[in-house]
Amino acid sequence: MTNGLAERLRLIVVTDPECGGRPLMDVVRAALQGGAPAIQLRIKDGDARPMADQARALLAETRRAGALLFINDRVDVALAVGAEGAHVGQSDLAATDVRRISPPGFLIGVSAESAELALAAQADGADYVGVGPVYATGSKADAGPPVGTERIGAIAAAVRIPVVGIGGITVENALPVTRAGAAGVAVISAVMQANDPEAATRALLRR
Amino acid sequence: MTNGLAERLRLIVVTDPECGGRPLMDVVRAALQGGAPAIQLRIKDGDARPMADQARALLAETRRAGALLFINDRVDVALAVGAEGAHVGQSDLAATDVRRISPPGFLIGVSAESAELALAAQADGADYVGVGPVYATGSKADAGPPVGTERIGAIAAAVRIPVVGIGGITVENALPVTRAGAAGVAVISAVMQANDPEAATRALLRR
């Protein structure tokens, strides 16, 4: 499970339009300055054109910083702008479909809250699975009950691909997630809402 | 402008989840039975997985009938299921982006309510433009003021690619749209809400 990708997934900063009243691009730039190795652009139910414009602007920043850019759900936007990958949930396109329409090396993350779903995602060609919510969270209205760090460990033991814990993760509670076996953590508000997103990113990486 | 594609675009039946309380698939099957040469699957803000499932079910029907299937907005869904094309609006992916991520022969329709936008779409590689709303319409909440058949004629004269009129088109008012220069018409409620969708389709094709 330990390879170059796992290392680059030790922290995924997921964007949120609600980022403390600041321009999203400023917050992402600060996160990259703080060393974030991966960014996920997440916009729910927005139009594809402005999403592609924003993705291209983000990509200029992530490329400069040597970070990965994932696009949530909209695989067409990810392919159009040349992002490194896409993240899909269980109600988004299946990983097999994403693989079929994407170029070699395109990275596919799949949300999987159980070992069964994680194994299915792996069989479908996922490069990593996002598992959560690890803790109780207010960021995702559609999130289920917390799965806890034990489930993270069980899933990490079941699959060969990296597991990324997501949901309610903060600077304070991130360490048990990777201790349990996750390659990394994905955070939304811990960086997006942080007073100092750069410092928050550094602290999350220091764990 | 007259080629095989223009002939196949003489009627595009656009789906609507509101189709008289009947299963959408039944209404589409009736439209195909009536001779509809093209279907466009249009779902606003739905999840990609059920959309892909529905698109695959539709594709089995359209292939059997020798009709084209276009997917509205979600180019990734169109590519994943192997639909013949996608239809994009001005706030969806640009035609250049769609062309870049799709295989040769993939058909791209672009909504363009002015000659300028239609010429830009043509330059971007669009295979046809949808122009409208031709008449006042209740189906699309985001539709602008009616453009009328005169505008249809002006745009058809300006571009080489087929023009498809859309918006408020019924069995009764379809003829002036093609008389004005459109290769065809796209309809939503005229078939989706028709008591007899097969007969409505036949009537629309008889014009």
Ligand code: NI
């Ligand atoms: Ni959506």
